[in-house]
Amino acid sequence: MNELTILISCQDKVGLVTDITRVLSEHHLNIVAMREFVDETKKAFFTRIACTGILNETDKLQTKLLENLPADAVVNLVTQAGKRIAVLVTKEYHCLAEILVKNQFETLGADVRCIIGNYETLQNFTEKMGIPYFCVSHADKDKHEFEAELKDIINRHEVDYIVLAKFMRILSADFVKDYAGKIVNIHHSFLPAFIGANPYRQAFERGVKIIGATAHFVTDNLDEGPIITQHTTHVDHNFGVKEMVRAGKEIEKKVLLEALALIFEDRVFVSGNKTVVFK
Incomplete structure (x- = not known):
């Protein structure tokens, strides 16, 4: 059967x-x-x-x-039991750590084929978990060369999805087009609020009482792709930017892993700029 x-x-x-x-x-x-x-x-x-x-x-x-x-x-x-993924990172470890721990204990619902970072910061940690790490620096090459190296690694590992686990580089429209519907990002705000860089500082300066995180598919419109899942937490006047960042990281991990579980179980349909999610 x-x-x-x-x-x-x-x-x-x-x-x-x-x-x-x-x-x-x-x-x-x-x-x-x-x-x-x-x-x-x-x-x-x-x-x-x-x-x-x-x-x-x-x-x-x-x-x-x-x-x-x-x-x-x-x-x-x-019929495929598990998906294959590549994870792109920069320096922050909290989302990557959640992914690798679940991968280690085979509860992720996917096989992490490789990690690609634009710094060496997370290489030692990744390799201790038995996953190949590729450092592709953006500093000494133009965007086309940088993304060509990313594509070469991704394609060699034959992945189904690319997960941006706090990957702090904006991908070109051509790159996104090549992997349309296959790139998942975690954004550190409750979109559509505070699009772009430094959303926690934006939230602090605005004096919000709720902060959140959003997992979404990547399109060539920055932080405006179809939303998969979101969560929030309450903050107050005692929270500075650092406290917001600390609280936000906990939400980011939860939201990203929830979104990935839904995707890996084939529960997400993309309809225009929206999603239909069967939980």
């Missing part, structure tokens, strides 16, 4: 669920869990279906589903 996750997005119409379940029944697949959502403004349908059964002809199953769905349908059949 095999496990299969089916992800479908298409234009909504009457009878979609009936058509989908009929096809699965014809292929002798048992539905373990099914979640669906209709975006009424776009008339768009999304579903995530967990199935079990004998999977000898997944190509025929995909073809049959497409034949019974609207012409714009996207159908993904996911």
Whole structure:
């Protein structure tokens, strides 16, 4: 008995669920869990279906589903147990540490293939965890050369996702395009508030009473990609910038790991600049 996750997005119409379940029944697949959502403004349908059964002809199953769905349908059949990721870092260790500890104890839901940093700061720590570390300095080369080196390492490791775990460099539109929908970032504010650099100082100067963190997919619009998950915590007049940073780092770890778990379990659909998340 095999496990299969089916992800479908298409234009909504009457009878979609009936058509989908009929096809699965014809292929002798048992539905373990099914979640669906209709975006009424776009008339768009999304579903995530967990199935079990004998999977000898997944190509025929995909073809049959497409034949019974609207012409714009996207159908993904996911049998891969774990994703492969590359993690990009700069100097801050807190998000990387959470990822590597979960990876070490096989609770991440993914295999960390490599860490790439633009400083050597985190190399010793990473290698102690048994993960290859590549230092690609941005200081002695232009942006094109820098990103070409990143791409070479990423492509050699055949990863499914790139995780920016406090990677403090802005990636070019061309780089983002090459990995569209595959780059996940943790931003240290409750977006859309305080976009860009030094959000905790921005929050302190504004006198906010809530700070937060946001995990989102990266697009060529800085910090404006589809949001996956967010959390906040309360602060008050006793918090300076350092205290906000300390509190914020705890939220950043939580938010990033939550977002990655959702992605690795194939629970996230991107719809324009929004996401549909089946928790």
